[in-house]
Amino acid sequence: HAGDPPLADVQMLIHLSADRKSAAMVSIPRDTRVDIPECKDPDTGKTYPATNDIINVTLARGGAGCTLLTWENLTGVYIDHWMTIDFAGVVRMADAIGGVDVCVNQNVWDRPTATVSGGSGLKMTKGTHKVQGEQALQWLRTRHAWGDDLMRARAQHMYLNSMIRTLKKQNVFTDTGRLMDLADAATKSLKVSEEIDVKDLYALGMQMKSVPADRITSVTMPNKRDPLDENHVVPDEANADKMWRMLRDDVAFDKNGGKDGKDAGKDEPAKKPSLDPGRLGVLVRNATRTSTEGAVAQRASAIGRELVDKGYTRAQADTSGSLAEEKTVVRYPSADLEGDAQAVADALGIPREQVQKSTDVSGVTVVVGADWRTGPSYPKTSEPEAGDLPDNTDAVNGSDTTKCMDVYSVYQW
Known part of the structure; x- marks a missing residue:
């Protein structure tokens, strides 16, 4: 440099x-x-x-x-x-x-x-x-x-x-x-x-x-x-x-x-919640902003109300401002709340692998990402299959010895 x-x-x-x-x-x-x-x-x-x-x-x-x-x-x-x-x-x-x-x-x-x-x-x-x-x-x-x-x-x-x-x-x-x-x-x-x-x-x-x-x-x-x-x-x-x-x-x-x-370890059984839904404090954050789109207004409040309807009566929206995250996640600060976080994810239809332990939160926190900008339930997506990459990844297989680089005409001699 x-x-x-x-x-x-x-x-x-x-x-x-x-x-x-x-x-x-x-x-x-x-x-x-x-x-x-x-x-x-x-x-x-x-x-x-x-x-x-x-x-x-x-x-x-x-x-x-x-x-x-x-x-x-x-x-x-x-x-x-x-x-x-x-x-x-x-x-x-x-x-x-x-x-x-x-x-x-x-x-x-x-x-x-x-x-x-x-x-x-x-x-x-x-x-x-x-x-x-x-x-x-x-x-x-x-x-x-x-x-x-x-x-x-x-x-x-x-x-x-x-x-x-x-x-x-x-x-x-x-x-x-x-x-x-x-x-x-x-x-x-x-x-x-x-x-x-x-x-x-x-x-x-x-x-x-x-x-x-x-x-x-x-x-x-x-x-x-x-x-x-x-x-x-x-x-x-x-x-x-x-x-x-x-x-x-x-x-x-x-x-x-x-x-x-x-x-194969993906389908491990859920942990047991430590609290009844009505006693668990849940914070919902709006992180629907992207590099090209603004945040969805009142998104955290909408998901908070959905949780209240499902028995999480202490759920509330974080009003400190919108964030930007590609993927919706449920975060929890300590092992004793892992089961509670998984139960919240299940209630909203969020996949279990999107439940994460994090020292950045003080309680169970739902971060509504850019992948969930509308609807009360997390959108279901089909399970990806081996080799099913998007077309625009320019994938190169490690065994392919036939690939050669094309040279831009200005730099040919």
Whole structure:
């Protein structure tokens, strides 16, 4: 970032299924406009107020933790760990595995032009090439030659899929010494959340050995042009929400696993409520505002009245102002109220997996999200099936060796 605030231009959510039989890599375009929650920088103590901005600025608003909070706010997916890698680390990791095969359909040279400055410097001829060191970094940074930032994500997915195939071909996931060496090299190249160490990375690598390449899927978050700025995008809410739900429900992104696409632990029995409905205080918050639409007026009051009709006579609306959350959730502060929160969710038809423990609430709290803007009962949605991704995710399967990048004509030579 050369003295300027750091930008998280490449962001991916990595999901390893509970049965360790499939994996997914989800990219989000750096210029995606999202709601960024309040963040506090752990190093300086500075607090950054909630805002609406493009997601790559989150790193400068409290570090990687702020980026993580923004992802969780956007997706409703609980994220266990985070890692960041800088440019020098990318070079070291590419060298550590001896290079990665990438492919272009035309000669490419990503260089400054008369109208567009900058460029990664990537220069190669048509066909497949093994890249490592600086050239690997150039491949991952190239944007103009592919046409836009969305295509850069595709090139990154191709690189990562090729890297995993290379590691499997080298039997790295079954070679204890080599895997430990790579894990040790990775910790020198990465900044990680404090709970991760070399042994954790090694263990994760060992778990990856059971995931075949054709069960790894790379996608880009479904998006559409931002009505406020044509240079930005916003989530394509219906399709993005479908994909986030697949992650939350542990549904595989590919169709190559038969019927093992869902987490068997999803249907655990409900906890017993600690209070009768009439004695339980329930707060309802209006979070129906989105990046493109205003909040639905009196939405919290309407759902509060619905709860009163169902016997929760102490339910009341939060009048402190509207929030913005993609997904409706029921939150509770402590284990003794989990059963009560589940019962409230059941009364409103909210799926059990949308009941969350949170230290941000002092009692059972219904947060009415953008997915429930009308009606007294939470809208029922069909269960997602393995591999049933929206069409606009630009999915790339990890076993596909036929994909090559098309080069924008200006950058051909």
